[in-house]
Amino acid sequence: MKKLIKLGVAALTLSMAANIATAEGKLSIYHWFEYIPQELLDKFSAEYDVEVTMDTFDSNEAMLASLKAGKMGTYDVAVPGDYMVEIMAGDGMLDTFTKAEMPNHGNIMDQWVNVGFDMGRKSSIPYQWGSTSFSVNRDDYKGDINTLGIVFDPPAELQGKINVLDSQGELLALASMYLGIPQCTSDRDQLKALNELLQNAKPHWASFGSDIAKDVLVSGDASVGMIWSGFSAKAREEGANVEYAFPKEGYVVWMDNVVLLKDAPNRDNALKFMNFLLEPENAAAVTNYAAYTAGVKGTEPHLSDAVANSPESNPPASPVGEFVQACSQEVQTVYDTIWTNLKK
């Protein structure tokens, strides 16, 4: 027992020592799991002599929950998705900056400057964007995959071999597109139809899962998988004969953004970091790592061929994708009921 205690104390001192700050400046990032290459953080650290610590979350909502539960004021920047930027801004969780504070502001692609969730980019910068649709294993199914019907009304040979993302917003948005109804509709008949569509589709689905979305395609457990574009590209690289669909009814586009949080303890370093991420070379490094697309001008020379020419990152001119909308409270309550009905 004494030996054990000594061991514990030794381990404690060791781990405490590992956590003692060495650099003058600090930066605290709240980021998605596995979404930024460690090399890039090290580069920023070295260039600006800033000690970077990163904490991670696994969904936009989990991030919001933990910020609301008391973590506001501990992070400098966070990386929420499009609709979440709007929600956080609405809750007064975001700080703003001026163009003078962000010299690389001009590097933001024109199409991503005036976006609905942050007009003129006053508190956020684009990080990466991509799409959500589905992929089909071409060894198992050779027919036309250009329709969301593959997921919501699958042909007999694909029934029971489908994995869908365990993500309410994206699934309901795709289902709405399949039905041709607007997102966040408050029309009762349309909402009933949405509920019914999902109820009828569920028996054809083998599983709900987000983390496993890539692995079930690679292992062959699923022939169809609702999936994010970059994830599908990785499945293809790992040897699965999958094709990513841009269905005619539409698909979901999303964009993750680096935001400046209110009460950031190291506001200056946060701005440096955001500016750093707007350098084409650095934005390209993230793209090469995550296989999505940067929202920054001039990244092309720095991109690897595989990523630049990936079919998943180069959608056709039409149809165009749509952002998932943040619904009003009334509609969201109905959405929650539909979701609970689906998974009860």
Next chain:
Amino acid sequence: MAELPKVNPEGSAKTYSGFGIPLIFPAWIIIGFFLVIPVAMMLVYSFLTKEFRGGVIWEFSISAYDQFFLYRGLFGDSPPVIEWTYISIFWRSIWQAGLATFCCLIIGFPTAWFIATRTGRNKTIWLFLITIPYWVNLLIRTISMKFLIRDNGPLNEFFLSIGLISEPFHIINTNFAVQLGLFYSYLPFMVLPIYAAVERYNFALSEAAADLYASRTVTLFKVILPTVRPGIVAGCILVFVPSLGAFLAPDLLGGAKNFMIGSLIEEQFKGAAGNWPFGAAASMILLSLVLIVLTFYARNQTKGQI
């Protein structure tokens, strides 16, 4: 028979009476401060109004409990009827956890018995053998289990190659897979407490029973099991209660098609619903169910009816 050791009912032993009571204070203080206060806050939250997308508004409301027990249609304006959705989610979890506990007991008791009857240091080695796999993270173990039981995974390939089955045995994404996962996740939590109790078992009891011509089975059920009951009960609690809130096995092995209590509550805090009062209310209902059962058990013990 005069020397027959009696199992010590709670409340009868007084070796350290008076003097011993303060020994419980550290447990009171640390749990009271770091858990009871937070949980009491959650109890308060369950009676507050939900803030849209997470958080609470400080206005009294019973809408969380209303939502749990009454269904008012898709749009919330039909006349209320009893809501079976959440009750059935609870029932499904209880049933799954119960079955997993039963399976753990069937395998766990003989294992614990076997270990307890080894000699000297070998016991400790066996105990470590049971717990070593748990150095590997539960997530990794569950993923490996998934890999193992896939339709074209090693298990099926093995059975196919020896001709035991002619087509893959479909386990993944079924309730059976969830069972298997829960069983696998919590097995040592059954074995170790039973071991601790069985190790103390006095074989004079078995001898006495044998002298009275009791068969082995009768001895097992009439003498051994009642004597080591505290260990069995402890094991069952340690498997059943965590299984109720488990989410990895249902998600990864069962395909997350149906909510379990754990995933339902998690959805309220971390999912799109963002309904903290409802999540808190569901937790309080779960907590009171388990508390009622445990308090009943504790009362029984205090009375000395073992």
Next chain:
Amino acid sequence: MATKNVDLRHFTGFKSLTLLCLFLLYAPLIIVMVYSFNDSNSITRWNTVSLRWYYDLFYGVDAPKFKTAAINSVSIAVMAAISATVIATMAATAMLRAGSFRGKSVSFALINLPLMVPEIVTAVATLIFFSAIGFTTGYLTILIAHIVFCIPFAYLPIAARMQGIEDVYEQAAQDLYATRFQAFRLILLPLMAPGIISGFLLAFIISLDDFIITNFVKGAGVETLPTVIFGAVKQGIKPNIMAISTLLLAVSVGFVALSYFVGRMGEKANPTTTKQGD
């Protein structure tokens, strides 16, 4: 203990069930070990045998992260398990050896409360509580949260054991003028050893495994193995996770082997310590 013609300790089939139990426990681990030597990026496709992922673990870009996480995890698990075992042993003594006192049922419920509250609720509630009283989240908050939820896991096996020990031994010792503390230390504690070991082991593995609570109460930059592993798995399971799991297994097996041989040396020196408690 006398053995008659029929060995009363033996039940037909118990050994096979034990072996089945071991097989069930270890089968998935074989997958983990085998695939840690896979050269491919994915665990679902087998390539060739290589030590690439072990090299990556020690010299790759994430090496410092894994190292700190492993140290954090093991040190927290050791300290949390020791604290919880001590607190639980004291509590069990009070509950089972101090006669009846007011609030005993409440105490029983209180000790088991950490087990009964769903993890996500404990996680959110504890985080709200810590930030309300101005605690900065970090290493210490993880440790406190772990001690709290480890207590019932240590308490239940310890109490189950203590219930099986008649208090006649301690009373006999006291009759022979042993102080209460001597009776506790020299009589009860040694008899309790199997329960205490079981409780400690359970508390240790439950702490080593925790993700949900840790993820909420940890501060920025303080990672434990589960949080690192859950993060890494978000982009698909790479064999490096299998490699780190295999290493952990190897370390634990090493510990066990070491304690076995150290113990055997001790036994040779002092043969009377064996077989106690039988």
